[in-house]
Amino acid sequence: MVRTTIHGRVAFALLFGAVTATIYLPIAVMAVFSVNSGRFQVMPFREFTLVWFGRVFRDDQYFTGLMNSVAIATAVSVTATVIAFFCAYSLVNARFPGKTAVTLFVLAPFAVPLILIGIGLRLYFVSIGFEPSLGLVYAGQVLYVLPLAVLNLRNRIAQIPKSHEEAAWALGASRMRAILEIVLPSCRFAVVATLIITFTFAFDEFVIAYFLTNFSITLPIKIWTTLVTGFDPAINAIGVLVFGFSMALGIVAQALFMRKDQRK
Amino acid sequence: MVGPGAVIQGSPPRRRSPVTNLWYGILPAVILMAVFFVTPIGYTIGLSFTHADHAGLTLSNYAAFFSNDRFTDALARSILMASAAVIIASGFAYPLAWFLTYAVRPGRRLLLLFVLIAPFWTSFTIRAFSWQLVLSDSGVIAFILGRILGEPIALGFLYTMSASVFGLTLFGIMLITLTIFSVMVTIDPRLLEANRDLGGSEWQGFVEIVLPLSFPGWVIGAVLTFIICVGDYAVPTLLGGGFKPVLAQLMLSTLKGTYDxxxxxxxxxxxxxxxLASALPLALVRRQVRLQG
Incomplete structure (x- = not known):
């Protein structure tokens, strides 16, 4: 740590506090409105109520959206993590020409707006006879979370001492067996963290899902149509639930990544 | 774990030849990218050179695009909106990254960084919506100002481009702070000590040492922020409204509305x-910094 003047440090701390407060402020407001009995989202606060949460849990469309989102996000996270694991392993351990190009290629969806991924998939797959569907949403979202999964796992696999794997080969293990019994257990926390974080990203993803469906709904699509077509105070309750759920998963994933750091 | 040397004494292990090199672990990812990324985007670009009514290649769509003020305005608006978000966010991100790197104990750094970025793991849509509650004419800020002034007040801020820029700037602050910090934290602190020992001020240390060395981190954060913002659909719709659409909004209404x-x-x-044009600066810094998450 470099010594900074005490005034400087206070000023920076105030700036950090102000920015952070600004980021959390609207979420706090949303939480307040979610238990406010007023039909309209205007101040002042009326009475405490849980009626909006009750409405969310009784609404069939929210339930259908939730089930679709959980199913797709689970499939996306497992698929992306498995593909990313082998990709990351080869990027770290194998030698082949054009490795940098392959790395940049696999990370490319990071640097492309989601709307381009969405419109490209829709135009192309409709042109070859597919209808917009949740299956396409699945494919598009695997693409979306793959760079994140590859980066996470690549950084972790690079930290595993090569000697452990070499010992397994020397004892007669096949390449695949060494990967499954030495490499995979060595980065199990990072793998689980990657499963969780890719699930979270897919669960909350809206743009790709919106482009690749006509009538099916995921939870973010249901939230979006509620937002733009009408006015439903229950939207605050669903917002608080989704925000809390995603934050909780993010915290668990982060804790797992940190745990890996301590074992280094 | 037993050291390998102890077990295989006497018979030195023969390392597998590079023939068993597992390069093909990349294949699933590369095939996925080829089928679901390159092909669709290539098809889309090809489709832009065709016309809905007649066969053959044509530039008529591009002529229609660039001769229509509504379209070119939307393009300009997208670029302006994303540029403004990047510039304003950078002004906040540099001091924040400096704060996290040099004014915070390493043990507390990760916690603060986490507090800053955690909300951005959650739904973009819900965060954008929650700002409506604060910024609208019947929102929290208008209410508080109204109470202070003693009369109702119309902010007129929500559903303007400024509101879009505001929402995107918060996202940019998070991302650019993160990428600057991840480079800044690797700068050797002895460089700053040397600067101080030689009589340099803290400001000189920042301008002459930290700024140039952390620049690649800024470029990565700025480019990614620009790209994500220039193609964003949710924030311009929920905060910016639809009267002055950005490119993403016109794209979606064309796709789902006119079927052209x-x-x-x-x-x-x-x-x-x-x-692609905005990603060019990445090539300049790629050699200087390992791509990191």
Whole structure:
């Protein structure tokens, strides 16, 4: 740590506090409105109520959206993590020409707006006879979370001492067996963290899902149509639930990544 | 774990030849990218050179795009909105990254960084919506100002481009702070000590040492922020409103509204060109910094 003047440090701390407060402020407001009995989202606060949460849990469309989102996000996270694991392993351990190009290629969806991924998939797959569907949403979202999964796992696999794997080969293990019994257990926390974080990203993803469906709904699509077509105070309750759920998963994933750091 | 040397004494292990090199672990990812990324985007760009009514290749969609003020205005608005978000966010991100790197104990750094970025793991849509509650004319800020002034007040802020820029700037602050910090934290502190020992001020240390060395981190954060913002759909719709649409909004209304698919593809191709052009600075810094998450 470099010594900074005490005034400087206070000023920076105030700036950090102000920015952070600004980021959390609207979420706090949303939480307040979610238990406010007023039909309209205007101040002042009326009475405490849980009626909006009750409405969310009784609404069939929210339930259908939730089930679709959980199913797709689970499939996306497992698929992306498995593909990313082998990709990351080869990027770290194998030698082949054009490795940098392959790395940049696999990370490319990071640097492309989601709307381009969405419109490209829709135009192309409709042109070859597919209808917009949740299956396409699945494919598009695997693409979306793959760079994140590859980066996470690549950084972790690079930290595993090569000697452990070499010992397994020397004892007669096949390449695949060494990967499954030495490499995979060595980065199990990072793998689980990657499963969780890719699930979270897919669960909350809206743009790709919106482009690749006509009538099916995921939870973010249901939230979006509620937002733009009408006015439903229950939207605050669903917002608080989704925000809390995603934050909780993010915290668990982060804790797992940190745990890996301590074992280094 | 038993050291390998102890077990295989006497018979030195023969390392597998590079023939068993597992390069093909990349294949699933590369095939996925080829089928679901390169092909669709290539198809879309090809489609932009066709016309809905007649066969053959044509530039008519591009002519229609660039001769229509509504379209070119939307393009300009997208670029302006994303640029403004990047510039304003950078002004906040540099001091924040400096704060996290040099004014915070290493043990507390990760916690603060976590507090800053955690909300951005959650739904973009819900965060954008929650700002409506604060910024609208019947929102929290208008209410508080109204109470202070003693009369109702109309902010007129929500559903303007400024509101879009505001929402995107918060996202940019998070991302750019993160990328600057991850480079800044690797700068050797002895360089700053040397600067101080030689009589340099803290400001000189920042301008002459930290700024140039952390610049690649800024470039990565700025480019990614620009790309994500220039193609964003949710924030311009929820905070910016629809009266002055950005490119992404026109693209979606063309796709789902008019079914003029080649025209929608043209919007996508124009956006793709903007994205590729804005990614060029990455090539300049790629050699200086390992791509990191």
């Amino acid at each position: 698919l080649p025209m929608a593809a043209t919007f996508a191709a124009v956006l793709m060109v903007v994205v």
